[in-house]
Amino acid sequence: MVSRNRSQVKDHLGSKVLNHPELRNTKATEYMSHEEKYRYNLSRATAMLKLIDEEGMDVNEISKVMSHTVSGFTTPDGNPLAVHQVMFVPTLMNQADDDQVSRWLGDVFNGTIVGTYAQTELSHGTFVRGLRTTATYDPASRTFDLHTPDVSAAKWWPGGLGTTANHAVVMAQLYTDGQPRGIHPFMVAIRDRETHRPLPGITVGEIGPKLGQNTLNNGYLLFDHVKVPRENMLMRNARVNEDGSYTKPSHQKASYGTMVFTRVAIALDTVDALQIAATIAARYSIVRRQGEPRDDGQEPQIIDYQTQQLKVLPHIAACYVLRASTARLWEHHTHVTSEVRGGDTALLPELHATACCLKALVTQDCSEAIEALRLSCGGHGYMTASRLPALYAYATAGATYEGENTVLLLQTARYLVKQAGGSHAPPAAGSAVTYLSRPADDTPFAVGSPAAYVAAVGRVARGRVTEVAAALQADRQTMPEADAWNQSLVQLVAAALAHGRYFVVREFAEVVSQQSSSRAIQQMLQLLFSVYLAHAVSRAEGDFITYGGLTPSDIRLNRRHLLRLLAELRPHMIPLTDAFDLPDRLINSTLGAWDGDVYRRMFEQASHSPLNTDEVPASFHQAMLRSKL
Numbered sequence: 001m002v003s004r005n006r007s008q009v010k011d012h013l014g015s016k017v018l019n020h021p022e023l024r025n026t027k028a029t030e031y032m033s034h035e036e037k038y039r040y041n042l043s044r045a046t047a048m049l050k051l052i053d054e055e056g057m058d059v060n061e062i063s064k065v066m067s068h069t070v071s072g073f074t075t076p077d078g079n080p081l082a083v084h085q086v087m088f089v090p091t092l093m094n095q096a097d098d099d100q101v102s103r104w105l106g107d108v109f110n111g112t113i114v115g116t117y118a119q120t121e122l123s124h125g126t127f128v129r130g131l132r133t134t135a136t137y138d139p140a141s142r143t144f145d146l147h148t149p150d151v152s153a154a155k156w157w158p159g160g161l162g163t164t165a166n167h168a169v170v171m172a173q174l175y176t177d178g179q180p181r182g183i184h185p186f187m188v189a190i191r192d193r194e195t196h197r198p199l200p201g202i203t204v205g206e207i208g209p210k211l212g213q214n215t216l217n218n219g220y221l222l223f224d225h226v227k228v229p230r231e232n233m234l235m236r237n238a239r240v241n242e243d244g245s246y247t248k249p250s251h252q253k254a255s256y257g258t259m260v261f262t263r264v265a266i267a268l269d270t271v272d273a274l275q276i277a278a279t280i281a282a283r284y285s286i287v288r289r290q291g292e293p294r295d296d297g298q299e300p301q302i303i304d305y306q307t308q309q310l311k312v313l314p315h316i317a318a319c320y321v322l323r324a325s326t327a328r329l330w331e332h333h334t335h336v337t338s339e340v341r342g343g344d345t346a347l348l349p350e351l352h353a354t355a356c357c358l359k360a361l362v363t364q365d366c367s368e369a370i371e372a373l374r375l376s377c378g379g380h381g382y383m384t385a386s387r388l389p390a391l392y393a394y395a396t397a398g399a400t401y402e403g404e405n406t407v408l409l410l411q412t413a414r415y416l417v418k419q420a421g422g423s424h425a426p427p428a429a430g431s432a433v434t435y436l437s438r439p440a441d442d443t444p445f446a447v448g449s450p451a452a453y454v455a456a457v458g459r460v461a462r463g464r465v466t467e468v469a470a471a472l473q474a475d476r477q478t479m480p481e482a483d484a485w486n487q488s489l490v491q492l493v494a495a496a497l498a499h500g501r502y503f504v505v506r507e508f509a510e511v512v513s514q515q516s517s518s519r520a521i522q523q524m525l526q527l528l529f530s531v532y533l534a535h536a537v538s539r540a541e542g543d544f545i546t547y548g549g550l551t552p553s554d555i556r557l558n559r560r561h562l563l564r565l566l567a568e569l570r571p572h573m574i575p576l577t578d579a580f581d582l583p584d585r586l587i588n589s590t591l592g593a594w595d596g597d598v599y600r601r602m603f604e605q606a607s608h609s610p611l612n613t614d615e616v617p618a619s620f621h622q623a624m625l626r627s628k629l
C-alpha cells in the first residue's frame with residue numbers, strides 16, 4: 001500500500017475504524033466486570049489487528065492506528081495486544097536473524113503466535129543487569145534451560161501475558177561455557193497454541209487491578225527448568241553456537257533496542273492523550289458559566305477567568321510544541337535504526353539519550369497537564385464519563401513503564417556530563433549536544449522575542465549541565481564513583497530535563513521558521529510558541545535567574561507577558577483544539593463533545609448506573625435495613 005501522510009491516514013482511519021462492523025458499536029464499560037471488560041477489549045483489539053493486516057499498513061500507519069486517539073476508542077480500558085504489537089513484533093523484526101524471522105513471522109501475522117515482552121521481574125525492573133531469570137545453554141541437548149530461581153525473580157508486569165499471549169520474548173541472564181554473558185532475548189512458547197493451556201514447567205497468570213488500563217492484561221510468569229531449543233535465542237546481535245561458544249553483539253546494548261523504540265512511541269503517543277484532554281477542557285470551559293452575572297446579564301464563561309486561562313491555554317500550546325519534537329524524534333529513530341541494521345552504531349548513544357529524555361519530559365509534562373485540565377473542569381472532571389481520569393491514568397503509566405522517568409533522565413545526564421567533560425566521542429554533525437562545546441549564546445533577553453527566550457532556555461541547559469558536571473568531577477576526586485554520582489542525582493535530573501526543554505524549543509523554532517504556506521498560520525504558531533516559552537520561564541523562574549541571564553525585573557515582565565499572551569490566545573482556543581480533528585466518538589467525553597451539550601449528556605450517562613434501574617435497589621433491603629435491626 002502507498003504510504004499516506006498524517007492527515008490522510010487520519011481520514012482513512014476515521015472511516016475505517018469508526019465504520020468498521022466490529023468496532024463501530026461501542027458499549028459503556030464502566031459497569032462491566034473485570035472479565036467482561038477484558039473480553040470486550042480483547043475482541044476489539046483482535047478486530048483492530050485484522051484491520052491492520054487487511055490494510056497492509058506500514059510501521060508509520062500502524063503507529064497512527066495504535067495511537068491513543070484511536071486505541072482509546074477501540075480498547076478504552078487498555079489494549080491487551082498492545083505489547084504484542086508495539087514490543088513483541090518489533091523485537092522479532094529487529095533482534096531475530098533472517099532465518100528466525102522467516103520461521104516465526106508467518107505465524108505471528110496469521111495470528112497463531114501472540115506474544116509479549118517479558119523483561120521486568122518482581123524484584124527488578126529498572127536495573128536490567130540485575131534480572132535473575134537464567135538461560136543456561138547445554139551443548140549436549142542444544143537447548144537452553146530457562147529457570148526462575150525464586151518468586152522474587154518471577155516475571156511481573158508484561159502486557160498481554162496474563163491470559164492473552166501464547167509466546168513471550170523473555171529477557172534472561174545467559175550462561176554458556178560456564179560464563180555469565182548478560183541479558184539476552186529468547187523466544188519462548190508459554191501456552192499451547194490449540195488449547196491455550198500453560199505448557200509444562202510454566203506458571204502464568206494475571207497480576208490484578210491497577211490505577212487504570214485494566215485490560216492491558218499484565219501478567220506474571222515463572223519457569224521451572226523449561227527447555228528451549230538453541231534456535232530460540234534471538235540471534236541477530238549476539239550468538240550462541242552449537243558447541244556453546246559465544247559471539248558478542250556489535251553494540252553492548254543492542255538487545256535494549258526494543259526499549260528505545262517503545263520510549264519513542266510513548267513520547268509521541270502521550271501527546272495524543274494531551275490533545276484529547278485539552279480539547280475536552282477547552283470545550284467545557286466555553287460551555288460552563290458560573291459566577292456573578294456581568295453587564296450582559298449572563299454569568300461569565302469560566303474561560304474568561306484569568307486563572308482558568310492559565311490552567312488550560314498553556315497546555316494547548318504544549319500540544320503543538322511537543323507534537324513537533326516527538327514527531328522529529330520518531331523520524332530520527334527510523335534513520336538511526338536503519339544505520340544500526342547496516343552495522344553503524346555511532347548514532348545510537350545520542351538516540352538513546354534523547355529518547356530517554358523526551359519520553360520522561362513528555363510523560364511528566366503531559367500527566368501534570370492532564371491533571372491540571374481535569375481540575376479545570378471542577379467536579380465534573382472527576383467523573384469517569386468526562387474521560388479525564390482515564391487519560392491521566394494512561395499518561396502517568398508512561399512515566400513509569402519503559403523506564404521509570406528519573407532513571408531515564410539519569411541516563412541522559414550520564415551522556416550529557418560525558419559530553420560536557422569531553423570524555424565521550426565527539427557529537428556527530430546535527431547533534432543536539434553541540435551547544436555544550438560552544439560558548440553560551442549571549443542573545444540578550446527581551447520579553448516578546450522568541451529567539452531571546454530560546455537562547456535563555458539554552459543557557460539554562462548549558463549552565464545546569466556544566467555545573468553538575470563540574471560538581472561530579474570534583475566529588476570524584478574525594479569519594480567513590482557511586483557516592484559521587486549519588487551526591488549529584490537531583491541536579492543531574494534537573495540538567496537532563498533542562499536539556500530536553502532546549503531540544504523541544506529548538507525543534508519548534510525550526511517548525512515555525514520553516515512554515516511558509518500561510519502568514520496567518522505562521523502568526524498562530526508564533527503565538528503558541530510565545531505562550532509555551534513564557535510558561536516555561538514562569539515554571540522555572542529560579543533557573544532562568546540562576547543560569548538563563550534573566551533579572552528579577554525580566555521575571556516580573558514575563559509574568560505579565562504570559563497573561564497578556566493568554567488573553568490573546570483565548571479567542572483562538574476552540575479553532576486550535578478543533579484543528580486536532582478529533583471526532584466526538586473518539587473523544588468520548590460528556591464534557592468535550594463538539595456541540596457543547598454537556599448537561600444533557602451527563603444526565604444521559606447517569607441513567608446507565610445499575611443503581612438507577614429500580615427505584616429502590618435490592619441492596620437497600622439487604623444491607624441497610626438489616627443493619628438497622
Ligand SMILES: CCCCCCCCCCCCC/C=C/C(=O)SCCNC(=O)CCNC(=O)[C@H](O)C(C)(C)COP(=O)(O)OP(=O)(O)OC[C@H]1O[C@@H](n2cnc3c(N)ncnc32)[C@H](O)[C@@H]1OP(=O)(O)O
Binds near residue numbers: 067349400
Ligand atoms: C507503534 C507506536 C504506537 C504508539 C503506541 C504507544 C503505546 C504504548 C503502549 C506500550 C506499552 C508499554 C508497556 C511497557 C513495557 C515495559 O515497561 S518493558 C520494560 C522496560 N524496562 C525498562 O525500560 C528498564 C529501564 N532500565 C534500563 O533501560 C537499563 O537498565 C538502564 C537504566 C539503561 C541501565 O542499563 P545497564 O545495562 O545497567 O547499563 P550500564 O551497564 O550501566 O551501561 C550504561 C551504558 O549503556 C548505555 N545504554 C543503556 N541503554 C542503552 C540503549 N537502550 N541503547 C544504547 N545504549 C544504551 C548507556 O548510555 C551507557 O553508555 P556509556 O555511558 O557509554 O557507558
Ligand SMILES: Cc1cc2nc3c(=O)[nH]c(=O)nc-3n(C[C@H](O)[C@H](O)[C@H](O)COP(=O)(O)OP(=O)(O)OC[C@H]3O[C@@H](n4cnc5c(N)ncnc54)[C@H](O)[C@@H]3O)c2cc1C
Binds near residue numbers: 126213401404410
Ligand atoms: C502499566 C505497566 C505496564 C508494564 N508493562 C511491562 C511490559 O510489558 N513488560 C515488562 O517487562 N515490564 C513492564 N512494566 C514494568 C516497567 O517497565 C517497570 O515497572 C519500570 O521499568 C520501573 O521499574 P521498577 O518497577 O523496578 O521501579 P523501581 O526502579 O523500583 O522504582 C522505584 C523508585 O526507585 C527509584 N530508582 C530506582 N533505581 C534508581 C537509580 N538507579 N537511581 C535513582 N533512583 C532509582 C525510581 O526513580 C523510583 O522512584 C510495566 C509497568 C507498568 C506500570
